[in-house]
Amino acid sequence: MASETRQPDDKPETGFDRPSSVLGGVPSYTSVDTQISDIVLHRPVKRGWLFGLVISFTFVMILLYAITYLLIKGVGIWGINVPVAWGFAIANFVWWVGIGHAGTLISAVLLLLKQKWRTSINRFAEAMTLFAVACAGLFPLIHLGRPWDFYWLIPYPNTMSLWPQFRSPLVWDFFAVSTYLTVSVLFWFLGMVPDLRAVYNQARTPWKKFIFGILSLGWRGDAVHWKYYNSAYYLLAALATPLVVSVHSIVSLDFAVAIVPGWHSTIFPPYFVAGAILSGFAMVLTLAIPLRRFYHLESLVTMRHLENCAKVILVTSSIVGYGYCEEALMAWYSGDPYEKYMYINRILGNYGFAFWLLIFCNVLVSQSLWWRKARLNIGWLFALSLIVQLGMWTERVVIVVQSLHRDFMPSAWHMYSPTIWDWATLTGTIGLFFALFFLFIRVLPMISISEVQELSKEQEEETGIGPNATTSGRSRKEEKP
Amino acid sequence: MSVTDSAPQPEPDTDLETLRARLAATQGPAFWRGLEDLAQTPAFQEAARREFPRLGSVLAEAKQIGAGKTKAQEVSRRAFLTVMGASLALAGLSGCATQQPQEKIVPYIDPPNDSEPGKPLFYATALNLGGCGLGILVTSREGRPIKIEGNPTHPSSLGATDAIAQASLLSLYDPDRSQAVIHRGVPSTWDDFLNAATAQMQAEQATGGAGLRFLSGGILSPTLAEQRQALLAQYPNARWCSYEPIGRENMQAGAQMAFGADVNTVYHFEKADVIVALDGDFLLTLPGHVRYAADFGRRRSVRKAKVDLNRLYVAESSPTITGAMAEHRLAVRPGEIEEIARALMTTLRNGGVSGSFSATSATQSWIATLAGDLQAHRGRSVVVVGETQPPIVHALAHSLNGMLGNVGQTVTYTPPLEAVVEGQAQSLPQLVADMQSGQAQTLVMLDCNPVYASPADLNFAASLPKVAFTVHLSEYEDETANLTQWHLPQSHFLEAWGDTRAHDGTITLQQPLIAPLYATHTPYELLSILAGKLDRSNHDILRDRWKQVYQATGASVDDFDLFWRTILNDGVVANTALPVFPATLLPAFAGSPPEAARAQTSQPSDPQALDLVFTPDPTIWDGRFANNGWLQELPKPLTKLTWDNAACISPRTAQDRGFTDGEVVILRYRGRRVEAPILILPGQPEGVVSISLGYGRTRGGNVGVGAGFNAYALRTSDAPWFGTGLRLEKTDKRVSLAITHSHHTMEGRDIVRAATITTFQHNPGFVHDHQNDPERPESLYPEYHYPEYAWALSIDLTKCIGCNACVTACQSENNIAVVGKEEVLRGREMHWIRIDRYYEGKNMDKPNGTYFMPVACMMCEHAPCELVCPPGATLHNRDGLNQMVYNRCIGTRYCSNNCPYKVRRFNFFQYADLSPLKQLMRNPEVTVRSRGVMEKCSYCVQRIENAKITADKEKRLVHDGEITTACAQACPTNAIVFGNLADKNSLVSQLKREPHDYSLLSELNTRPRTTYLGKVSNPVENSGA
Amino acid sequence: MKEALYGYLASFEQPEDLLQAAREAHKRGHRRMQAYSPFPVEGLAEAVGFRFNLLPWLVLGGGLTGGAGGYFMQYYSCVISYRDNIGGRPLNSIPSFLPITFEVTVLAAALTAFCCVFLLSGLPRLYHPVFNAPAFARETQDRFLLCIEAADPIFEARDTWRFLNGLTAQEVVEVHA
16 A cells, blocks of 8 residues: 555665655555554564563563562562662652653644644654553552552542642642643543544454444544544643643652752752653654654654654753753852752762763763754664663662762761662563553554644645645546536 | 479379369469369470470561561561461460469559559569669559669669660560470470479588589679578588679779778769769669769759769770760770879879870870869769779779778778679689589579680580589570570569669669569579478568568568568668778778789780770670660660671771771681671770670570670680780671661761850850851741640750660650661661761861760651651641651651651561560550551650640649650650740750750751750860870 | 435545535535545535534633632641641642642643533444445545535435535435434
């Protein structure tokens, strides 16, 4: 089917004559539809996909084992102690939530900014968001001393008519993350309904017909549906945009509200959000690059997308770098002995190596993206995306652990060292994330069909050429005598 | 389990008449499990015995978390099953454990007949500790002793206790305690022992006891002393030997040297303006140290109205808390102390240092300053020497005190407390010789563990099997029990009758709080058995003896009951303090003292060789408390080390030889070797290695076995306390030392705020002359008002001696769990109150100051922890207490992160030991915390609420001083004061009005309810020392 | 046996054609008709007579209610239900209550939007007569369809049929209910 597509080049990795174009060539409506829905419907299970799924599923098993052991023994199996009562768990939480930002950012903010290039990557970016937030949400629950009582954070009617303590940032967290998750799901599903209908139409077997029929809610593409659909979609985008900013701001308040030196800082919200977007877009690259390769979506996910992601990474990593400098400045300028000690200790202390690692990964490496050559080098982008992931994770760990391990009372100072279980949980959630993603690309349209169709229409209006322009009923009528 | 078991049983028969008779006759608990129980058939006794012996090990295996021997994660299925079995067995035990003893014992305040359930009773008794008795009041709940406090009327206590006294409660409920008679390693019965013993004693009778030998610790009990006399009269050729690992041989010999007679020295620090301690740790190890600490503390009060400060000079060979309190501290090699004493004497005599004395300039000026000070305070000074110094130094001290006219003022002499007066130093070697030669046929060891604790050169263990008949009475199946034929389980002092003497000789009656948990008996009963009186119970022995004493005073027997009642009630027998002993110095010491051989004190020829010093362990003493989890986990005052002992060396020495903390070295000393981990200790004299006794146990309980190394292996009878010629050899091994507070300095933060007295007089508010410390920072938030009660704590850093009594008292009062070494290593210790230790000054070898700071929950008015708790599990109550609602806590640990003082503790695992025995010990008013819950100091809210209820019933407010917290109550120096801020006249309010009152980290504006009084010291200004 | 006629369905290949057709139909007075397209076509809804979009106002209402409710919940729990002294903060700690207020606002608004888009467009509806038209299977691919219902006020079989065929429709089919 893809033959109908006019592609400027067959070897996407190499020299791009038109990297500026959003779509590599203008596909016909049909080709878009079939090309995407075929991955879901007709494409046989490939060994590569199976392999990936099995690997990541193994890690899911490790995660389950780690959590079971945790529930049996208690959080003591981790390296945490007093003063470092939060360890990997919270760092991972912050990291995952951060990754979860890119999806909504791409689909919402860029939608409002009328960034056309978003269309072909927003669907799986949103999925990525959901899975990342799911992984993130796991940690605040299992890090509790008594996880089975987590629901005490929810304001629900109970016999004692007890309430959560609404001044606690952790309660804010709970609301922020759960709201973010809900809205993202709604946004994601709403955007997918027309495509589900499309897949339904393509589906042959009764089962698939049944499932996708149900999921698509009987969508008919009626003009009025589209009307409501659009306004709702844009409204959700408008709502999701402040949400994206608020979520990580509130997560950052977990630290900023506390009085711990190294946490108690007003720069945290913006600086966390920037960091979140950084890691988020890095994750988009980590996923997009292999995807377009294995599923031959080079025409849909083009170099333009990758380059734009690279640009976002460059900007946000610079913001994060600014954040580091600002922290140093405040440590010095505030004259607060504890802040000062904390920052010097952060650079030169027991965990100094981690600090330099994150400076390297988050700030220095991404500066290479000032050069277009680097932005167009797929291999480099992929490597860089992984480096940034590592860097951002390290940053979270440093903020959580290093700040706590030496605060006000020297008598209470103590080192923190993670145990095997800390690592198992971390790698386990990574496995969970990818397992979910592997399943997603097989069972749901990973790229928005209707939006790409719309886009291709607009493009052929701009360019005047396109597969759909040929057989215009009107022109045919003209020929009639 | 009652004393009747030891009575010889007639032939078993179940004819009902006899049964009824026996049931009527029995003095023991009138419980019987069926006819054959009453019948006491051997079959049944066998069964009963098989049921209980060795329960300890099984149980202890179960409480691995508590014992900390292995990680909590590793409770094997087998262990689990055995525990379930054991629990069932013990459920029965705990049932019969909650009964009162049959004999009449008398509560401190209420007579027992009006005891109501849920209402605690207090009984006065005493425990023997470090060479004298300490009077205590024991809180009893439904017949279970659950808390130990000091007895205000007891001279050695004055209402205070120390850490060991507090922790001795845990030993009572120790499942590892010896629970059955063991004969050659096989469980046996008291009856079998009786038969064997009777036969053996008859044999000895023939020879007048020529082969009969006794070995005991120092005997403080007058009754036991009389029994001893009687026995020796009965067996004229028998020999009684006495050995205490931490005894008073040197003091005794010193007294002999100076006075020609043994005396017991009683110090009166409250009268002393200048105190000189030569290796004399009178705040923690000297007999009577609790009282001495109190007297010392009374003279350490700095108030705006009145300043009353003594001055302390300490020359010591290994750092102690006494040294930490000193204005002028001198760290010297142990041998130099004698020189210093002599130099001091000559200086005082002819106002100039004797030429023969070669010392560093620091030492010179220290002596010069001191001499001047002593001259200025004749009769108001005191020179104290510790047991670790040789007799000559004690003699010199006596002579100095005499010269300074302190005798009768700050120092008084009484006849010795202990009954055994003949040369103890020689008696043990003599005994071993007899054992070797086979002269000793029968050896009876009372409450001692010579195989473990006797000097290594005597090789007691090897000679023990040579004795035909050996008996060992002890609370634990220890190293000695392992090698004796008959091991007899001994009762804990809370299960036993007895009497003992305070540091000034005052006698206290010991009364049991609970019937023995196991088939245990006391030394009194054993001696009575050996004397052939088989049927006398512990109670009878004591009561009869005191009846005689009473009659001897000429009083009529009819009043005896009243008398008996009174002495039990008061916890002291009035005017039994020993009379002043007219000790006159022998001419040798009245004049200038004889020159001593300087062999030992001269610098060692081998530059590599170091001095070795043995010290009593500040927590487990000589090893007898090695199986006590509270004491094992109690951070040692200066090193903050738990669960271990170590070879302490000075930073300089470590630097020179390239040693680091935890590095295992081989200590080679006089042909013996032992491996020990290095611990670098600021203030340790250079070239001196101190090791503490009591560790490296191989038997005697799962808690103690395997912890630390055995210092006794290097200890020889000729140099029991120190000697030179020690060499250290590197190994490639390391051990991780569980140190709770590894950071030495304050990083220049205003945590402990100290000044000299002159500074204070010029600027009383010196504590506030620090950067970013506003008196009371502004706040945006509205004030909350507390009209009735606003509880608060004031801690006087000038008075705190860092003795740890408060820590253990809190642990006992609040059911605080023991977590074990592994968990302490991870920084998860649970103490609600900790004592921070900071050093001041650039030179870590000679810190200018050592500061102790007790830190518990500050009860902040603007509590950062409350703000961040998601379920609202921690919040303020009406009285402004920052309270922790365990049931509501879900364990986010956010509060701990946000607590700047880091006083919150988290149950990372199920730390609380739920075994039946430990349940008996719990304070029923304090929740036992489960896994996953945060906990912290509550200002002993249970006590507060009790007092409020009483007050409400009487329609009044709680008076000042009506209640106090466990820490404050235990504190010997009254450094901790608890009270109501709302009451402007309360003591705590007054203290908080003091100019040098400050709150910790006040710049954070947390507004703590707990505040500190800055530390004020009283050095001789412009002194070099 | 033939079912009742639901309407005529004209399929076009180009959105413009569909738009044109819709406009003309509307001009002729047809009211009960729907236009179907694989992707939104600008102005198509208005062409088939869509006038007022209620959705944004519902979302606004939802958001405001949610916000008010969110703040009240916190106020009630801290000031009315449990007047606890938490870290010496005032009972009504306004700044601390704002984050949750905001989140609840957004949540409520989003839920309203999501629910209303389906309610207003009468979904979910798993059966619809137009599904019977075979052409409709390509509706999500490349077909642009216009359906005039038989229930239309001025629907008249032959006339409407002719009209539709007169347009640029590729084909016109009957749709049976």
